[in-house]
Amino acid sequence: MKINKYISVIAVGTLLLAITSCSSYLDKDPENSVPEKNVDFTDVSNMYQPVSGVYAKLRTGGMHWVIWPLSIIRDDDVWSGRIDDQAILNQFGGKTDDPTGYNYDNTFWGLNEMWNQYYGMIKVANAALESLNNYAANTTNSAVLTTNKSYQGEVRILRAYAYWRLTQAFGPVTILSSNSQTDLTRSTVKSVYNYILGDLQYAIDNCPKVRPNEMEHVGAATAYTAEALAAKIYLNEGDYAKVEDLTNDIINSNKFHLYPDFYELFKIPGKLCDESLLECQCTDFGLGSGDMVDADQWFVFQGPANDGDISGWGFIGLYKSFRNWAKDRGETVRYTTSFLEAGTTTPSGDVIRPLQNPTQTDCWNGKAYTPKNELTSGRTKYGSNNNIRILRYADVLLMNAEAKVRQSKNGDIPFNLVRTRAKMPAITNVSVDQILDERRMELCCEWGERYNDLVRTGKAASVLGKYGWTEAKTYYPIPFDQLSDNPDLNKEPIDK
């Protein structure tokens, strides 16, 4: 009996020791996760993947719906469209009946979102350039190296685009040369412009001189996209000679043409037409069900308050005063295209119901409207399968005309191309003011061009002053959360 007792204790003890010696017991890999495989930088067939990732970020981040109203409500033509939701947007812009506009609130979440989304795009671009450098370091093939440079150029165009939007919104912003940068002090607008222009020059030198719809990756940015964007920066800086050079280069390529039907330009037939310099592309793969790769709520946000599929959240309103101005000018196709009015039937036959809530806008952004009969059968989401237009040739022509007129040359030819397409009579010896009016109409509801024009020409104080605008209101304030999380942003911007 005693013997048994000790035998059993020894048996248990041995077992214990056996377990203890199994020190590998704790070496257990986590479930359901395969260790990261490093990117194979020698496999150049995948070299476009990081570039494709930046385009994705333009779509998923750069098109966040809250960026849209913040980009376009600061002029006297457009407002958020609703007072009962995101009401704070109404104090950010000019109100037709109220001198208390331009009351920015840096705690508004949308400002923070805009900041983070554009910087998110910049970070993805920075990482993509790093990847491309790794591919370049692994090859000596000159053809691959040339392609590599052209890809780097594409990434730089998109990065420049993000900085351009950031300066439009916030003025001086931080240049993030690397994703691990710890000094987050902002740079002056001039410095950011130079940084952008550096990126764009690289693209002009290395990207193909073709239309985006001629690119191997259809719709990718080209050297001409870079030139158009650079022209916009020089226009803001008042360097009209440069604007003229860059826009001339685009025009003289004879590759770009205004799409004849202004109404369809913004709809499915106008996707990646010969007028397009940059679009954010979306697709439903031509199928009536299954995945869609789109810019989330960007279109739905601007959908009219309506019954059925041609409806959305009802944001983005175009003021009656602006519509009357357009009507007085004798606008026809640009009127019906730009204005989606309540209680009307569109040229495509979609009925927009009469206004039910008088506090809402009675006119929405027609350029974001995709008719029911152009949707892929089976799709009901407002605007599905359409692309978001970012840069187009009409803007280039108008910039060209303005640059010429400002240098005391004649700008009639490019100017009247735009007029004629819109079924408007030609004008001879066009003036700067006429060009600015043309821009107001042609580019309404397109990325805040009107506000940018008013600010760069010094007209903002006289046009928007009565609603509360002052020069101090040129830019949005730095978002509160950014200031409190990143104290460097409180420092004075530097030249860098």
Add this chain to the structure above:
Amino acid sequence: MKKKFYLLLISFFIIQLSFAQNNIIKGTVVDKVNQPIVGATVMVDGTSHGSVTDMNGEFTIKDVSSGATVSFSFVGMKTKKIKASSDMKVTLEDDMQNLEDIIVIGYGSAKAKDLTSPITVVKSADISSVPSTSPMTAIQGKVAGVNVISSGTPGSGPTVRIRGAGSFANSSPLYVVDGMFYDDINFLNNEDIEEMSILKDASAAAIYGVRAANGVVIVTTKKGKKNQTAKITYDGYVGFQKATNVLKMANSQQYATMLLEANYDAYSPIIKSSIDKYGGNYSGSDFHNWAFGSDTDWYKELLRTAIISNHSLGITGGSEKATYSLGMSYLYQDGVMDVKNNYKRLNFRAALDYDATSWLKVGFSSVVSISNQVLPNNSAWQQAFNAPGIYPVYDANNTSAFPNKYASPSSVGFTSNFYNPVATANYFNSKNDSHQYLTNLYAQINLIPEKLNVKTSVNYNYQSINGKVFTPTYYVSSWQQNTTTSLTKSTTSYDNYIWDNIMTYRDSYGQHNFGAMLGMSMRQEKYRFLSGTAVNVPEGKEEYQYLSQGNSTGITLSDNGSTYRGLSYFARLNYDYAGKYYLMFTMRADGSSKYQDKWGYFPSVGASWVVTEEPFMKNQSAIEYLKLRASWGRLGNDHVAASDGFASIATGNGSSGVFGNTTLPGYQNTSYFSWLQWEVVDEINAGLNFSTLQGRLNVDADYFHRMTKHAVISPKIAFSNQTLAGNYGKILNEGFDLSATWSDRVGNDFKYHVGTNISVLKNRVKDLGGPSIIKGGETVNIVGEEMNSFYGYKVIGIYQTAAECAADPTAVKNGLQPGDFKYEDKNGDGIVDGNDRQALGSYIPKFTYGINAGFSWKNLDFEVSTYGQSGAKMYNRKRALRYAQSNYNFDYDQFKNRWTGEGSTNSYPSAAALIRSWNISDQRVNSFFVESANYFRIQNVTLGYTFKNIKMGSYTLPSIRLSATADRPFTTFSANSFTPELSNAQGWDTEVYPITATYTFGIQIQF
């Protein structure tokens, strides 16, 4: 290896031993008024021989060697030791201090008087009277320092916090059920439990090392007693549950008043449309007098009185060598939502302990729990809160509606944030079937009788949950419809084992008493999850609901799992001198496969001094008993993730650009990643146990200071919405627990007791690893403030006049009007902006208290318990949701107290203000929405009457007890809420589920 072990176990069972015959002893055990004590334990010292008294208080033990000492013990009585004789009459004295009680501690047991740390024991009688589906709900308000937040949904358990919240991640305690580790004990029936030991301080809990940071609850299921004839008990109750404190909402007319006062032009079309469609009258010029044909009270439509019942049957007993306990119970609970939703649970348990030889004891215990939960669609409550009464439940004119003619909110012009809540509740079909098996096997070898033993035990738990959600086709409105059915099925399983090996040694040399425990434990926790969804599964019978019946294309699957292993070595040494001075030391080394840094070490020390044992205390009678205690220990919390962020690059459509009509594969390489480590808690405890007035007054008091280090918190990555967690935080919980009981007897028949327990808690964030503030989605953490504080503007009044607005730069800048909130200019710079936001309190109560009282007179007994808390705040997110949809319904309080003109109120905004972003938006969190979470509740009132020794022919039924219980009959609080007990740990009140009061009638029969 395992196989060998089982062989060994079996061989233990086979070996049998015989004893030499000896004397027989018999006797009776009575209390001081000569009433027999039923169920008293009689043990022969130095042996495992014993018995339990029967219903006449009598006992018989065979084989007692002459000269042996026999000890007599019973709950609430002082243990007596008497020399064995053939006929013994023993009188036990009342013991109000329970010093001799054996308390279950980690990997062992100890007498209450030998403890150096605060451990509270909850006995089965304390919880069996409460009609709750989860045992932890039943201890709410009964234990100082244990905060229980109960939940309203049938079958879901409460949130439990021991001594505050010490982690941003997870603050729920460890439950150890018969040796197995659990995160909750919702699968147990109240009747399954013999007792629970709540280890509150670090010196008691540190033996559980990396699992112990949030406190430990050791649960022992019911066991038999030796030499006891079979005791058969039926315990059951039936009753009903009724929603209480249902928040009063605005009716149609009040709703219309609010909206039309706010903006007549914007909202009158909707109001008039309701009257046009569903009757009423808007001919009057004053809209305050308009009448409404539709005035739906959505909560009334959704609520019902629901039944609850529980039946349990138990048998316990024992022979000379074996004890056993068997039980089964069945619980049924209907939910208070007026659709099919309920919770059923069938539990079986068995425990067997057997003295195989004089030196070997083996045993087995098992709990099987089978439950079925038919879930309500809780989003209906939220929709009912938001939906105004101006559209009805049914509308025969809603021609597209099917299968039922539910009214659509679009009929009055509402858009997609409004629903028909009754339709939402009905068009839903979801249930969970759960099976859980807990088994425990052990063998204990006594190497030196009463001194040295070795115990090995294997604990195994398996739980599987089969979930099903079926969505039928229906149409209510264009945004409340489903055109194709969908079916989701999921299987979740937990497969855990623990193998413990423990050696215990106890010895004495004169006045010096030693104890030592050495142990090792290995464990594995395996979790698996598999889920699939198919569309177009045929409607009709439940038998059709298989994924394979749906469309074969478009089936989506998800599969996940985790496996963690742990290996631990631990030791406990204790020493005492003459029962006067006590010292205890524990140490645990914990290895975990989860983390990069695998090993952690968790020591503790404790000491106590029984002052009343000193000679200088012997000559006084004022203080009966006084013990001073102090301890320190270190604990870990491994309920935090092993890492954060993604190490791999992002791919897929979300990271791929579109080119033409398709995507080109892309990737984004902005990965961010951090390894994490468990959190560490250091705790100091100092306390005393005190007894006076002939033991009638007993006081336990403890001060504690718990500092969590390496708390995991997630600051934002610069210029990003993303966060990256790190072990950056330090959190302090400091406080005081006190419990006091007075119990006495008046005459022979009347006994009564009154008790109270209070806890005071101070919680502070001490460090965030650099930043002084880290904002989360719901609350913020600020160094020096309570953790998870609400953050926003402090309302100091309402702008009363236009002149007042004109004189205030903030009002001018923001275009404010009379009726708007006036915020405090915290930094005094003359203008209110983002810099003026401040911490507005947190959901952690500063003070909790419970009062319990009861009496028994002859066969009548009565108990009442109450619970309350104060110092906690909650954020009324339900009201604040108006930022997203301005014309949601209002609660009545907002209507009744609204600002209507100069001087009407200085605390409530006008109706118009409620739709302006200055007053209400996610950017303008303000103190108006932060409400007091204080409450007081009568937890439980029970009245019982016991019939004893009922003669039924030749059979005598020992007892029948009838009882009536009101559980949570009364709760009072000031917040405009359904309940101050929130499921959101940070105190965001999105709670829309009413609390229920339960009234039951119970019967307990002993056969």
